Amino acid sequence: EAAVTQSPRNKVAVTGGKVTLSCNQTNNHNNMYWYRQDTGHGLRLIHYSYGAGSTEKGDIPDGYKASRPSQENFSLILELATPSQTSVYFCASGDSYEQYFGPGTRLTVL
Amino acid sequence: GEQVEQRPPHLSVREGDSAVITCTYTDPNSYYFFWYKQEPGASLQLLMKVFSSTEINEGQGFTVLLNKKDKRLSLNLTAAHPGDSAAYFCAVISNNAGAKLTFGGGTRLTVRP
Numbered sequence: 361e362a363a364v365t366q367s368p369r370n371k372v373a374v375t376g377g378k379v380t381l382s383c384n385q386t387n388n389h390n391n392m393y394w395y396r397q398d399t400g401h402g403l404r405l406i407h408y409s410y411g412a413g414s415t416e417k418g419d420i421p422d423g424y425k426a427s428r429p430s431q432e433n434f435s436l437i438l439e440l441a442t443p444s445q446t447s448v449y450f451c452a453s454g455d456s457y458e459q460y461f462g463p464g465t466r467l468t469v470l
Numbered sequence: 471g472e473q474v475e476q477r478p479p480h481l482s483v484r485e486g487d488s489a490v491i492t493c494t495y496t497d498p499n500s501y502y503f504f505w506y507k508q509e510p511g512a513s514l515q516l517l518m519k520v521f522s523s524t525e526i527n528e529g530q531g532f533t534v535l536l537n538k539k540d541k542r543l544s545l546n547l548t549a550a551h552p553g554d555s556a557a558y559f560c561a562v563i564s565n566n567a568g569a570k571l572t573f574g575g576g577t578r579l580t581v582r583p
Contacts, residue, residue, distance in 0.1 A: 393570075402476070402559050402573035403514075418570070419471075450513065457502045457563055459571060461514045 364462035372468045379438040383451030391454050392434040396447040441469045472497040472564045476574025489547040491577045493560035500564035505545050508557040550581040
């Protein structure tokens with residue numbers, strides 16, 4: 361069965377610190393996505409990737425970087441975390457149009 | 471780009487009643503539509519996907535209607551039960567968004583016994 365995993369599941373960071381959120385998929389999907397979920401906003405796309413070595417900006421990329429070192433792994437990097445980045449982050453993988461979501465990472469920036 | 475508005479943000483119904491959630495989108499070139507269910511603390515679970523060529527889709531206990539003329543997508547839970555209590559999200563793919571998903575803001579549904 362399709363599987364998308366994320367780590368860590370919960371993270372508390374300090375303002376100005378660096379945070380890396382990791383995502384792994386065993387679906388062999390070309391496309392991977394990072395979203396954040398805030399109350400009243402649904403999910404908003406931060407970065408996405410069409411394959412190893414590629415990253416593209418989504419709708420809200422400011423303050424985030426992404427890295428896709430392999431087909432299976434896609435990371436979201438906050439170089440200088442701010443309290444406004446406190447949120448729940450979801451990774452997804454997909455081909456064609458369907459996307460399969462990971463369990464989410466709850467990030468709190470103090 | 472594409473914008474998706476979802477209403478209502480909160481909905482409370484009694485067990486056995488119907489519950490209707492509606493999304494309106496702006497891009498007439500939108501062609502693939504999704505409904506997701508998210509239980510508290512959990513990830514998103516795909517309920518149904520709808521191509522623009524299909525106007526009515528039925529699932530287990532729910533119906534999805536697509537009105538392309540009005541650019542409206544709706545989810546109708548026909549006889550809600552407490553297990554349906556969750557957040558529901560619509561999502562849309564359009565050519566103008568580079569085949570990326572644009573989500574509605576979500577509806578938190580509570581089904582009272």
